[in-house]
Amino acid sequence: MITPDALDSLPFFVYGTLRPGERNHDLFLRGRTDREEPGRFLGAALYEGPGHPYAVEEPGGTVSGELVTASGKSYAGLLAELDRLEEYTPGSPHNLYERVARPVERPDGTTARAWVYLAAPAVATRLRTGGRRIASGDWLERG
Template identity: 90%
Template sequence: MITPDALGPLPFFVYGTLRPGERNHDVFLRGRTDLAEPGRFQGAALYEGPGYPYAVEEPGGTVSGELVTAAGKFYAGLLAELDRLEEYTPGDPRNLYERVARPVERPDGTTTRAWVYLAAPAVATRLRTGGRRITSGDWLDRR
């Protein structure tokens, strides 16, 4: 398991309700970030959940979202709050999501490691067999 301290402060890749204009953006991110830019996470597919999406690692897929860098003084608190929002507890088999460090592509084509909340293994299995995939890979296209 990679701990936050082992990697230092990483940006967050958000692809659902934490994106600008979505219901959780202002609650958690407004005024607490230094930078937000478009990002793309390669090797994953996006599935609809009950009012929020799940990213599932799958070859050939791409998920669109935002790469968000927390302001330094807010990083630790924001990390803890996002873990609670995503119902993630390290090592808990009941997790809905797992927080993992993965490369995310910036608009200029470079990549940076970022925290990504992926569907936990049991959730990912259910989604692959019977979930509704968002073919564009962009949560904003669901409408």
């Protein structure tokens, strides 16, 4: 079954292991994108997870990353692969992440609507109460 989400070819906002130079970038994105550019997701905080980060919507925060536009021929397969990587299944109560459409800011100040994988509600609650927040909002600067 094709869902409305599958028909809407939004770019992806990546902020962790899918960024250039990180372990999943070449595995999933190399040769499958038309464009990769810096971006910022406003209204979110970044938390450290076991080997990967989680973005959690929080007023006043900013998460740095890349806005990735998949090539047309790669889009459907890439969307499915990223959903598996992020352990996201639409409607599942066991998701670690939720894929949501949110505005992402480009360096020139314009915004693009993009898929962002946010911490699922139960994960976000645990992170807010006992997680380690990455103060810079940038996974590459986590120290």
